[in-house]
Amino acid sequence: MRARFRGHGEIEFEKAPLGDIADGDVRLRVDVCALCGSDKRLLHSGSPVVPGHEIGGTVVGGALPEGTRGIVYIPVFCGACVRCVAGRTNQCLHLSELIGWQRDGGFAEHVDVPARCVLPVPDDIPLSVAVLGLDTVGTAAHALRLALRTQDTVDRALVVGAGPLGLGVVAVAQAMGVAVDAFDPNPARLATATALGARPAGDLSAENQYDMVVEVSGADAARETAQRVVRPGGTVVALGESNEPYTMPATPRWRRTDCYTVRSFYFPVDEVDANWDLLRGVGAALRDLIVKPLTLPELPEAFARFVAGDHVKPCIVSTDAHLTEVTR
Ligand SMILES: [Zn+2]
Ligand SMILES: [Zn+2]
Numbered sequence: 001m002r003a004r005f006r007g008h009g010e011i012e013f014e015k016a017p018l019g020d021i022a023d024g025d026v027r028l029r030v031d032v033c034a035l036c037g038s039d040k041r042l043l044h045s046g047s048p049v050v051p052g053h054e055i056g057g058t059v060v061g062g063a064l065p066e067g068t069r070g071i072v073y074i075p076v077f078c079g080a081c082v083r084c085v086a087g088r089t090n091q092c093l094h095l096s097e098l099i100g101w102q103r104d105g106g107f108a109e110h111v112d113v114p115a116r117c118v119l120p121v122p123d124d125i126p127l128s129v130a131v132l133g134l135d136t137v138g139t140a141a142h143a144l145r146l147a148l149r150t151q152d153t154v155d156r157a158l159v160v161g162a163g164p165l166g167l168g169v170v171a172v173a174q175a176m177g178v179a180v181d182a183f184d185p186n187p188a189r190l191a192t193a194t195a196l197g198a199r200p201a202g203d204l205s206a207e208n209q210y211d212m213v214v215e216v217s218g219a220d221a222a223r224e225t226a227q228r229v230v231r232p233g234g235t236v237v238a239l240g241e242s243n244e245p246y247t248m249p250a251t252p253r254w255r256r257t258d259c260y261t262v263r264s265f266y267f268p269v270d271e272v273d274a275n276w277d278l279l280r281g282v283g284a285a286l287r288d289l290i291v292k293p294l295t296l297p298e299l300p301e302a303f304a305r306f307v308a309g310d311h312v313k314p315c316i317v318s319t320d321a322h323l324t325e326v327t328r
Contacts, residue, residue, distance in 0.1 A: 053100030
């Protein structure tokens with residue numbers, strides 16, 4: 001069974017026989033596939049492929065040993081260009097497809113992916129934690145690693161937007177030794193950020209308050225706030241995504257401010273080992289606070305609750321009885 005997004009919020013399920021596995025691919029049984037805020041765009045627009053791009057599963061056939069547990073690296077990188085050879089696979093010069101966007105993803109019982117996109121999970125890390133190593137902790141950690149290169153010290157950072165990625169930034173920043181404040185208009189999300197150790201931000205109308213601001217919402221107002229509250233010489237990390245242009249309005253404030261703006265995409269595979277260490281530290285606490293396990297037939301309900309803001313990180317988990325580690 002697999003899910004199809006027909007547009008305007010409509011989800012249908014279809015049963016299709018599994019074909020042959022293409023050369024170089026592996027077939028995974030999907031044990032867990034998290035919902036991502038970006039999937040809401042596909043829910044609205046519809047998708048020609050099976051969506052779902054935060055996948056953890058077990059190899060059942062193809063180019064890797066059966067039983068291998070892995071999480072799925074979304075960008076299908078070439079493995080041969082100068083950036084890939086340098087380990088910076090998220091910067092691949094021949095980036096072809098994103099899994100769950102241009103080829104079938106994980107809202108299904110099985111998914112075929114290129115073998116090099118399977119990141120094997122260490123035995124001591126449950127898949128329910130490992131899957132957070134993708135868009136939640138992997139993306140957050142890479143953004144922070146890039147951003148920290150711009151600063152000698154960061155006394156305190158502000159995280160604007162406490163959705164799944166923002167909460168990942170809160171958790172990872174502290175694990176990297178950076179104290180954080182958090183802002184979110186939704187009190188429940190802000191409470192989750194504080195449960196992870198963030199201090200609620202105070203009045204954000206004044207300029208020059210933070211060494212670093214990580215903007216994770218993508219909203220215009222939040223981008224404006226980020227550019228206002230960063231101190232001169234500080235760093236704005238533009239992580240939030242939206243279809244709107246990222247504007248740097250040429251106000252006197254902007255023209256007279258020395259400032260870094262950092263944009264990052266996902267994470268390179270050469271950071272994965274360090275990310276496992278981060279997950280060993282913060283992963284279980286993060287999972288327990290944000291993950292809501294549901295099953296594939298419950299996907300429409302999961303999205304409804306997700307869009308309504310009731311669940312921070314719904315995860316579709318396999319109903320296989322032996323997968324209790326995923327459902328806790
Ligand atoms: Zn995502
Ligand atoms: Zn490449």
